[in-house]
Amino acid sequence: MTAGNATEVAELPAYLDHLNEAQRAAVLFGTEPDAPERDHPLLVIAGAGSGKTSTLAHRVAHLLASGADPGRILLLTFSRRAADEMNRRVARIVAQLAKSRPRLAGASLEWSGTFHGIGARLLREFAGRIGLEPGFTIHDREDSGDLINLVRHELGLSAKSKRFPMKGTCLAIYSAAVNTQAPLGEVLQQSFPWCSEWEADLKRLFLAYVEAKQAQQVLDYDDLLLYWAQMITDADLATEIGARFTHVLVDEYQDTNRLQASILLAMKPDGRGLTVVGDDAQAIYAFRGATVRNILDFPAHFDPPAHQITLDRNYRSTQPILGAANAVISLASERFTKDLWTERAGAQKPRLVSVRDDADQAACVVESVLARREEGVRLKAQAVLFRASHHSARLEVELTRRNIPFVKFGGLKFLEAAHVKDVLAVLRWAINPRDRVSGFRAIQLHAGIGPKTAGRVLDNIASAAPGCLLLAEQPVPDAARGAWTAFAALLESVAASTWPASLEPICQWYVGEMARLCDDAAIRAGDIEQLARIAATYPNLERFLTELTLDPPSATSDEAGIPLLDEDYLILSTIHSAKGQEWSAVALLNAVDGCLPSDLATGSSSEIEEERRLLYVAMTRAKDALDLIVPQRFHVSQQHGHGDRHVYASRTRFIPNRILESFEQTSWPPPAVAPRPTAESRRIAFDLGEKMRSMWK
Numbered sequence: 069m070t071a072g073n074a075t076e077v078a079e080l081p082a083y084l085d086h087l088n089e090a091q092r093a094a095v096l097f098g099t100e101p102d103a104p105e106r107d108h109p110l111l112v113i114a115g116a117g118s119g120k121t122s123t124l125a126h127r128v129a130h131l132l133a134s135g136a137d138p139g140r141i142l143l144l145t146f147s148r149r150a151a152d153e154m155n156r157r158v159a160r161i162v163a164q165l166a167k168s169r170p171r172l173a174g175a176s177l178e179w180s181g182t183f184h185g186i187g188a189r190l191l192r193e194f195a196g197r198i199g200l201e202p203g204f205t206i207h208d209r210e211d212s213g214d215l216i217n218l219v220r221h222e223l224g225l226s227a228k229s230k231r232f233p234m235k236g237t238c239l240a241i242y243s244a245a246v247n248t249q250a251p252l253g254e255v256l257q258q259s260f261p262w263c264s265e266w267e268a269d270l271k272r273l274f275l276a277y278v279e280a281k282q283a284q285q286v287l288d289y290d291d292l293l294l295y296w297a298q299m300i301t302d303a304d305l306a307t308e309i310g311a312r313f314t315h316v317l318v319d320e321y322q323d324t325n326r327l328q329a330s331i332l333l334a335m336k337p338d339g340r341g342l343t344v345v346g347d348d349a350q351a352i353y354a355f356r357g358a359t360v361r362n363i364l365d366f367p368a369h370f371d372p373p374a375h376q377i378t379l380d381r382n383y384r385s386t387q388p389i390l391g392a393a394n395a396v397i398s399l400a401s402e403r404f405t406k407d408l409w410t411e412r413a414g415a416q417k418p419r420l421v422s423v424r425d426d427a428d429q430a431a432c433v434v435e436s437v438l439a440r441r442e443e444g445v446r447l448k449a450q451a452v453l454f455r456a457s458h459h460s461a462r463l464e465v466e467l468t469r470r471n472i473p474f475v476k477f478g479g480l481k482f483l484e485a486a487h488v489k490d491v492l493a494v495l496r497w498a499i500n501p502r503d504r505v506s507g508f509r510a511i512q513l514h515a516g517i518g519p520k521t522a523g524r525v526l527d528n529i530a531s532a533a534p535g536c537l538l539l540a541e542q543p544v545p546d547a548a549r550g551a552w553t554a555f556a557a558l559l560e561s562v563a564a565s566t567w568p569a570s571l572e573p574i575c576q577w578y579v580g581e582m583a584r585l586c587d588d589a590a591i592r593a594g595d596i597e598q599l600a601r602i603a604a605t606y607p608n609l610e611r612f613l614t615e616l617t618l619d620p621p622s623a624t625s626d627e628a629g630i631p632l633l634d635e636d637y638l639i640l641s642t643i644h645s646a647k648g649q650e651w652s653a654v655a656l657l658n659a660v661d662g663c664l665p666s667d668l669a670t671g672s673s674s675e676i677e678e679e680r681r682l683l684y685v686a687m688t689r690a691k692d693a694l695d696l697i698v699p700q701r702f703h704v705s706q707q708h709g710h711g712d713r714h715v716y717a718s719r720t721r722f723i724p725n726r727i728l729e730s731f732e733q734t735s736w737p738p739p740a741v742a743p744r745p746t747a748e749s750r751r752i753a754f755d756l757g758e759k760m761r762s763m764w765k
């Protein structure tokens with residue numbers, strides 16, 4: 069693409085007309101060819117519902133219109149979904165611009181995705197130069213847990229007299245240390261104090277885990293960032309990779325972690341071409357190592373400091389909803405953004421609905437969802453949000469009973485379903501035979517082959533020189549020999565045939581085995597077909613495996629009735645998964661202490677502050693109507709020990725009495741109104757009193 073000319077740029081304000089002044093400033097900053105601040109770093113503090121997505125999309129489109137090469141713009145988003153949405157919007161704006169600028173026709177971003185996804189691509193590309201096989205496997209959390217467990221056994225840690233942390237905890241500690249870049253001792257003290265006594269053993273475990281990953285050419289999620297960060301500690305590579313992108317734009321910067329910030333700063337040490345967008349009031353991922361300091365400290369990294377633009381006009385919510393959300397966040401101990409304002413008037417304050425218990429909560433939500441649908445608000449325009457996935461269990465039962473379709477976000481993941489994992493394990497093992505976790509799974513899919521044989525085959529592969537081992541000749545039990553030989557040929561065909569045709573025989577083979585491997589094979593076969601359809605949209609097997617591992621589709625047939633896309637259905641979502649979305653009507657379940665803040669998160673004041681921001685994020689998803697449901701007692705399921713108990717709940721501490729005036733308080737069901745006595749009802753038809761007395765006369 070050639071450099072743009074000044075005439076083109078001068079025309080642009082017309083197409084930016086519908087943006088407000090702050091949004092336009094954020095789009096244009098540093099893009100004028102002769103501006104003194106050309107390409108200076110920019111921080112956009114974008115309040116909830118202030119049009120962040122649209123602003124960022126316009127900035128990208130504007131850069132393209134101004135002559136930037138689409139292959140040299142890097143756009144980093146929080147999720148794949150956000151990246152897709154951004155690409156769609158950019159494409160729409162660019163299509164319009166292309167009417168008068170033919171060179172823009174078909175221009176689209178080549179480098180947009182999550183940090184992990186982009187990291188994986190760069191690592192594959194630079195693999196040879198950093199001692200990695202380009203065909204390395206990416207392990208998801210479950211695979212990583214399996215591997216760390218294996219290593220834990222091998223080191224004899226699982227046999228300690230006192231109980232050593234379980235695999236999930238070990239992995240969480242490892243991940244926290246990597247993502248926060250803090251020393252292990254500090255991580256243990258702050259977040260896992262009950263494991264502090266194991267510091268030396270954990271260190272040993274992590275070293276062995278890293279060695280195992282390296283021997284097997286396996287990277288876990290954290291490695292994608294870690295390797296990327298390490299790769300650019302080499303000055304030449306940092307310059308080369310940094311220079312490849314003229315512009316780097318980062319969305320949801322408040323939820324990035326230290327490692328991600330260090331990657332950005334290493335790629336763009338002077339901040340040239342760097343734009344970050346975010347909202348400190350919506351930082352809700354500290355539990356994964358994100359730090360709100362990244363956004364707060366961003367300007368001061370540069371000299372002169374990064375320019376800052378604040379978007380504080382909210383286009384989403386009505387004034388009463390926004391007023392209540394502002395009131396909640398105004399009680400935060402540390403705040404940096406301004407109160408948001410809106411021109412959307414509205415009469416209805418958010419409602420605090422008091423209900424007796426979980427059952428009434430479900431009934432109340434269903435009743436108001438249906439009432440709104442009667443008023444013309446489609447189910448899809450309504451959402452029910454909750455802090456923890458299990459909070460919606462009762463509601464799900466009620467919705468199913470009443471035949472109301474719904475989709476749940478933040479629940480079971482496609483990739484976590486055993487049958488999908490099986491097929492992926494076969495594929496991964498086909499391209500990386502050293503990947504023990506995938507191999508272990510794939511080999512044992514055969515009737516008559518168990519862990520012992522699988523271990524032996526994998527040992528043989530590990531000790532053979534690459535490419536010098538005949539899979540078909542491995543020592544498997546005689547009964548399995550025929551099936552095994554066919555399987556070995558199948559794997560070889562993957563390497564030999566073209567993508568995505570190579571996937572088909574594997575799916576066919578697996579579907580044939582399914583009746584033996586799992587229950588309800590017929591339903592699950594649908595997932596395998598779905599997998600094949602998804603696969604066909606990727607350019608090659610590596611990209612497919614990478615992106616599917618990093619950002620899986622959200623649902624499987626295991627989940628309660630996923631409706632067809634054109635059907636209407638209610639949205640159920642954890643607050644975390646509701647990030648970046650909006651609905652006409654929102655109900656929040658369990659607005660009580662113990663659920664929000666979660667009783668698992670009341671350890672430190674920073675955890676409490678994050679829970680407050682979660683409430684804020686939930687409230688700011690609503691456009692026209694917002695109900696916060698307050699059950700007076702709720703069921704406690706995740707208690708220590710056994711038992712089934714209810715506790716009496718109190719309204720969330722984030723809505724204290726002093727901000728109650730921002731809400732309307734009601735209860736459900738409404739108290740029964742006794743009929744007023746009328747003159748007719750007062751007329752004595754017959755004298756019952758006299759009858760009673762007469763019994764004893």
Ligand SMILES: Nc1ncnc2c1ncn2[C@@H]1O[C@H](COP(=O)(O)OP(=O)(O)OP(=O)(O)O)[C@@H](O)[C@H]1O
Nearest residue numbers: 086087088116117118119120121122383384648649
């Ligand atoms: N200049 C504008 N004029 C009219 N409507 C706008 C404008 N900018 C944004 N909007 C609308 O405001 C709503 C919120 O925009 P968007 O989803 O981009 O917000 P956001 O800043 O990403 O919010 P959050 O951070 O809370 O997820 C959308 O419905 C969008 O169409």
